[in-house]
Amino acid sequence: MKIAVYSTKPYDRDYLTRANKDQHELLFLEAPLKANTALLAQDCGAVCCFVNDQLNAEVLKLLADQGVRIIALRCTGFNQVDLATARELGITIARVPEYSPHAIAEHTLGLILMLNRHLHRAHYRIRENDYSLNGLLGFDLAGKTVAIVGTGKIGTVFARIMLGMGCRVIAYDPYPDEALAQQGVTYKALDDLWPEADIVSLHCPLTPDNYHMIDDAALERMKPGVMLINTGRGALINTKAVVGGLKSQKIGYLGLDVYEEEADLFFEDYSNQLLQDDVFARLLTFPNVVITGHQAFFTHEALTTIAKVTTDNISHFEKGNLAQVCLVE
Numbered sequence: 001m002k003i004a005v006y007s008t009k010p011y012d013r014d015y016l017t018r019a020n021k022d023q024h025e026l027l028f029l030e031a032p033l034k035a036n037t038a039l040l041a042q043d044c045g046a047v048c049c050f051v052n053d054q055l056n057a058e059v060l061k062l063l064a065d066q067g068v069r070i071i072a073l074r075c076t077g078f079n080q081v082d083l084a085t086a087r088e089l090g091i092t093i094a095r096v097p098e099y100s101p102h103a104i105a106e107h108t109l110g111l112i113l114m115l116n117r118h119l120h121r122a123h124y125r126i127r128e129n130d131y132s133l134n135g136l137l138g139f140d141l142a143g144k145t146v147a148i149v150g151t152g153k154i155g156t157v158f159a160r161i162m163l164g165m166g167c168r169v170i171a172y173d174p175y176p177d178e179a180l181a182q183q184g185v186t187y188k189a190l191d192d193l194w195p196e197a198d199i200v201s202l203h204c205p206l207t208p209d210n211y212h213m214i215d216d217a218a219l220e221r222m223k224p225g226v227m228l229i230n231t232g233r234g235a236l237i238n239t240k241a242v243v244g245g246l247k248s249q250k251i252g253y254l255g256l257d258v259y260e261e262e263a264d265l266f267f268e269d270y271s272n273q274l275l276q277d278d279v280f281a282r283l284l285t286f287p288n289v290v291i292t293g294h295q296a297f298f299t300h301e302a303l304t305t306i307a308k309v310t311t312d313n314i315s316h317f318e319k320g321n322l323a324q325v326c327l328v329e
Contacts, residue, residue, distance in 0.1 A: 150204030225252030
């Protein structure tokens, strides 16, 4: 099958080529998938997309008119897909349900340690021949309360890491994990998490119900100086509310690997251009904010799994083995 692979970076080409093993014809496209690039998939039976590619009704109809029968997401989340339109058009949507929960959980810990011990500031201070410690005071993680929103694969791994660090771990998930509870995680209602947490970490998918779950009301219930970490989806937090929380010092530390308007920023090099996003620019002015560009997934193990599951999804679909395809229902 001929596959149009959108939003291709050199590492995508490398890992997908190795996983494909000449099973399919891969058409690598650097352009993201949008209405004005959908025609690049002409003569392709499949399309492979990433997190910031647009899969709204207009794009799906353009792809269907060209004969695209399956869209293989090389990611876990699928909030960017108009699933109702895809079903109407008979387009199968596949995804990678999990790749390396350790990659994202470990990156989350990295953000916490960097913020707490001011490693980003210390690094640049040393490079400027400044060895003073003023302003770099941290705290022991042991004994602190960590609130985890979402205890799926990633949240579970992160919970075990924080338990191993000596933290008290509380969590919210519509479907509590009994095994995790037996290991010491206490499940609570969402509103009951905020007042107890020293650190709040988001690990849930984005749904209409949790859009902007971190808003002014949620921040009001949190401890002064709370650490907020988001490696889930950008729109889980209301960024303007978070900026306000940083200004009022309600938020003492903010670590982001995702951003609700990241589609116009992340994965590209804009170093020779002016930053046009005023809200994002405001975030960058705070010394207690660390942002990475949707990097948490980016490990050798994760990319290997993503490439294999993505190509396997398309191969199983082509052979009619739908039971073996990781479908988005």
